Ligand code: SF4
């Protein structure tokens with residue numbers, strides 16, 4: 129059978145089945161699932177190792193979680209499906225959020241809202257510095273920055 | 283010895299006027315005292331740059347051939363509806379106007395990506411905009427449909443006309459409820475998750491002239507990067523709120539109606555703005571020069587963030603339900619430390635008004651005056667002062683019986 133499907137060489141096919149993968153993803157939690165043991169389930173039911181890189185969850189608001197997940201490809205995909213099923217949006221941590229420097233007015237309304245603390249006010253000038261190394265690309269500021277100075281770049 | 287605006291203007295013309303910003307005057311008065319500072323300094327410049335919803339622009343698009351009467355009919359610029367209840371080809375763009383098909387808050391919180399504020403920004407940036415209008419047709423204005431590109435340079439008039447700008451002080455907004463709320467003061471996290479304020483504090487125009495001794499109708503100002511004038515008190519002008527010993531109000535008080543030639547303004551100082559879950563607005567840059575006519579005026583311009591107080595207001599229940607009350611008072615120096623304490627809880631602060639941009643405006647105005655490009659004007663009438671009893675009231679509803 130494998131001979132008839134040259135596009136799927138046996139070694140690759142085999143490799144896919146047991147491939148271990150490591151991925152970094154951002155989970156957006158709606159309010160109602162914020163108190164469920166999501167990460168515990170990912171580990172127990174889907175045999176995924178996890179590493180919590182950033183967490184920002186309150187029972188009132190929902191929140192977001194940046195996870196590094198490691199496990200079998202198949203289990204990983206099922207784990208992501210499980211998350212979607214309970215209403216959690218996932219997004220790979222590959223996109224970048226950048227600031228349009230000419231548009232930013234340095235108002236500072238983003239400072240207490242960014243879950244990663246990526247915006248810091250310089251006390252003497254009151255300019256707002258954006259530390260993109262701290263940014264976890266959650267995308268919140270892209271929507272709440274009033275003059276829309278924050279942009280997603282893929 | 284007191285000075286007059288005429289004398290100051292003579293000095294400006296000769297390039298001899300001493301002009302400082304409302305930030306710089308603080309140290310000068312601290313070192314020399316208000317009396318000496320008043321002798322040495324002629325003008326103090328102020329600035330503010332924040333979202334101001336009561337903003338708009340009126341335009342005259344010129345007559346098409348054959349003629350069309352937009353007056354009383356429908357017209358859109360980039361899909362944003364204009365107010366057309368004027369003569370045939372005059373129209374008004376309001377900062378909060380939204381395209382008919384904007385989803386608003388149907389998917390909550392609405393993003394409000396483009397509205398009247400953005401139209402004004404695009405217009406002043408010199409972009410071509412799509413004008414679409416329909417009309418019923420009359421004997422003198424037979425045309426029923428118009429679809430054309432328009433550009434600010436081809437409009438007969440384009441005038442920024444903002445009925446309420448440059449608030450003298452504003453509330454600090456917080457959220458006591460247990461869910462996130464989206465307001466015109468920004469996104470407010472539950473249970474006192476953040477506190478948003480919106481004032482340039484010690485640089486803000488009306489906080490430097492708290493009793494409106496120099497800023498009045500006819501005062502020439504920096505408006506949106508160009509020149510404008512104060513044309514009236516702002517709507518909701520309320521000089522009668524409680525004041526501190528330095529005469530600054532400790533709640534929203536005065537505000538200004540301003541007007542100026544949009545064609546000479548710049549998109550850097552008029553930014554289309556989208557408040558998540560609330561709507562669109564316009565971020566406006568305003569700077570007002572204060573002539574230092576005497577010691578008292580000089581002392582007022584030396585006001586510091588530590589001496590300006592404001593009220594903390596709950597926007598989850600008290601504000602929407604029109605309940606009076608404050609969760610406490612803070613000064614702007616505390617707000618600017620990045621955290622304040624409310625009901626025993628430390629709350630991080632965020633500002634909607636940009637202080638660095640306010641500094642830039644005050645410095646730009648200072649440069650214009652020093653170069654002799656900008657002379658001061660004598661107000662033709664004064665705004666109602668704190669002791670006039672002038673105030674603003676809520677709507678008393680009188681149900682309409684059918
Ligand atoms: S909210 Fe937007 S404009 Fe204001 S400082 Fe942050 S990034 Fe800049």
Ligand code: SF4
Nearest residue numbers: 242263264266267269
């Ligand atoms: S996307 Fe914006 S809000 Fe999210 S972490 Fe990065 S800077 Fe902060």
